[in-house]
Amino acid sequence: MAAYVGRGVHGQTVRLLGTRVLAGELREGDTIDLGALSTELDLSLTAIREAIKVLAAKGLVDSRQKKGTFVRPRAQWNLLDPDVVSWQVAAGAADTFFRDLAELRAAIEPAAARLAAQRRTDEDVVVLRAAIDRIAASVRGTAEEETAADLAWHRAMLAATHNEMFTRTDVFFAAGLSERDRLVHGAVHDDPVPSHSAVTEAVAAGDPGAAEAAMRALLDKAETDLRRATAMNRRAHDDHERGSTA
Structure with a gap:
């Protein structure tokens, strides 16, 4: 899409x-x-x-x-279309959209991480670790590069469940995750590698409980980063508006 x-x-x-x-x-x-x-x-x-x-x-x-x-x-409306997602955020509905996205991810991704830890193959682990390397390389790149790397990791995690339904759930959040990553990129400078690595290594170790907990921690961090980025963007917008009327 x-x-x-x-x-x-x-x-x-x-x-x-x-x-x-x-x-x-x-x-x-x-x-x-x-x-x-x-x-x-x-x-x-x-x-x-x-x-x-x-x-x-x-x-x-x-x-x-x-x-x-x-x-x-x-x-x-095709609310999962990347452009419709972008227009929704541009139209001032970002808070509601990102709340809905966070609730959806919280319902899907921790369960996927648990299942991936139970079913992952050696090849899945190789793909996940390669995706971590890609995230690390993208941190100082463009927003598009970091967004693509992050999405590749999440898709690899879903694929590691070896459940076709879970694998296809990326259509529900891929566009929203991309929009969220573009907003956070450049505004928040925390290293995303440790949180993603924690999930990857728990999956590699075949520890479902640790994988689920690490994914929940990753999602909590994602929400914190988004709040910080949103606050920074709003302050920048307010400063611009005050400067325009001065």
């Missing part, structure tokens, strides 16, 4: 309209006046329609004869 990679004006238009939907500026059931948007954004109707196609593919809008283009009910 990849993020939309539209560039330039087209990509900006898709993001603008997507954020308006997620922010509730365009509400469920609202008809979208494409002509008015064309005038407002100084874009052709063709350009607006192309952007609408992207939103339709993500379940946010639909078009019907005689009804026009309208915002679909939230229950039909």
